[in-house]
Amino acid sequence: MRLVWFTDSNMREWGGDYYPVIDESVHFIPRISERLDSFTMLSRCLIDAQPQTGSQPIVFKDNANFVALPFYNNTIDYYKRLPLLLLRTFPIANRYIKNSDVVVIRHHNCFSWLYYILSKWHGKPVVSKWASAIDDFVQANFPSSSLVDRMANVVAKFEMWYGKKIAHGSSLNLMLDDRTYDKLGRPLHVHKSVISFVSxxxxxxxxxxxxxxxxxxxxxxxxxxxxxxxxxxxxxxxxxxxxxxxxxxxxxxxxxxxxxxxxxxxxxxxxxxxxxxxxxxxxxxxxxxxxxxxxxxxxxxxxxxxxxxxxxxxxxxxxxxxxxxxxxxxxxxxxxxxxxxxxxxxxxxxxxxxxxxxxxxxxxxxxxxQHTWEMEIDKMYEAIYESTKGAQS
Structure with missing residues (x-):
């Protein structure tokens, strides 16, 4: 299986190595890639950015690699320049989706709808990974009437609207909780994904x-x-x-x-x-x-x-x-x-x-x-494989 994984976990590139801001990727990437023909993770990345103290670089096996997506490490710039980011992201996403067997999209990020549309256009099965109900998260983090907060809430409402369509059109939905499941209209194909990253x-x-x-x-x-x-x-x-x-x-x-x-x-x-x-x-x-x-x-x-x-x-x-x-x-x-x-x-x-x-x-x-990352990643892989094996080359 050639798997492409779009995530929004910020990365830092330093000296040719990639350091995750959230260190779960250090465990996740080697574990899942060893069972695949190829694995490509695409995510936002700060280039030439010194990693946090104590961070460990991701060790990529021969069949795995990381692709940096355009990113602004500033909330105001991020929302102001969404059209430019879209134009820069489109050709990168299109190339890797076209050459994949299965596409995993981690919601919510601003371009998850783009990755979904491109996947359907190329006839690729989609696995959607949901973190939480984005409208709850945005309301808690952007509560004021400022321009940036209002823009964030508008984007969140749009994401929840198309999120329901994506969830019901996906071959599999990796869910964390039942509240998000209910807000997405209770899609049929679901695997409860609990990645504790406790070993x-x-x-x-x-x-x-x-x-x-x-x-x-x-x-x-x-x-x-x-x-x-x-x-x-x-x-x-x-x-x-x-x-x-x-x-x-x-x-x-x-x-x-x-x-x-x-x-x-x-x-x-x-x-x-x-x-x-x-x-x-x-x-x-x-x-x-x-x-x-x-x-x-x-x-x-x-x-x-x-x-x-x-x-x-x-x-x-x-x-x-x-x-x-x-x-x-x-x-x-x-x-x-x-x-x-x-x-x-x-x-x-x-x-x-x-x-x-x-x-x-x-x-x-x-x-x-009862929920170590070794156990949970293996169960996630089996769920992805079983739900998409009919469409794999």
Missing amino acids: DVDLTSSLERDRWMLVYAGRLTRSKGVHDLLEVFSTLIPDFPLARLSIAGVGDYEDKLKELCREKNMEDRVLFLGRLTRSELRKLFQTSGVFVSPSYAEGLPKIMWEAWASRIAVVMSDVGGVPEYLRDGVNGKLVQPGDHDGLSRAIRDLLSNPEHLKMISDEGWMTAK
Whole structure:
């Protein structure tokens, strides 16, 4: 099978090597390409861009390669120059689709409709990979009335409209969660794709754990709800004087979050760690007590799986595909986004009950063990092969 995979995971080219911004590709590409005649990944890429500290380059086998698509690393430029990007992207996409057997399109990106139309034009079977309902994501990340935010919401509505048509015209839909499945009109051909990117080697830890340490890890943006966590944490301090909070990540909301810490007199209790490497993040998880993600919009966040693999108790918002794997009170705590009282109760319950905290941590670890990336990628390949084998050359 000659497989072409369009994704929107930003890459960085440095010294002739390609480094993924999201390091899941390091595992995914070698695993799936070894079972194919050829594998080509096409994605946005920053050329001559130094990789993040600790990033590992992708190792391409002889039958696999990466193709950089035109990209502007600036939201305003990206939307202003969409027509130019389209003209530059078309001939590249057309060439690789024409010479493929199967086309996988990772939605949502602005040109997924183009890849779909070209695939149908050349008579190629399409496998659509859906991350989440794009309208929910955009509303959470672009809530203002600014020109860029309005443009982003218009594009999102268009993507959901044609997304339904693409889903029902695809040979297979790789889904993360039932909410996206419902919004796309419940297409017939579906495989539940859970890529946790937790490996068997991630499932061990012998480090001493501080159960009073709370952790948030992710982008520091409004949609991630870290401001809610800080508000709640300020109310916990009188009852839990040993509690502390570590925040790992960077983003445009960082200064506002630090200002909130100063207003609440929590600067000695809250530590901003900046961007961590994967090994540094794993060590933080393995030495802390509770991971909290009060996000307003997610698909199926891989950070949840990494936390489970590190045997840390998790508190997550009831968004996206999270509730399909997190059973409230069993392998984690589930709260509604923006619900300060609910978030406070969940954290208090874990901090005040060490036996319950350990039980939830152990159950989360078992959940991660049942969905390692080795297992899930193999199941994904089998689903793609079975759904498209009649059209392969």
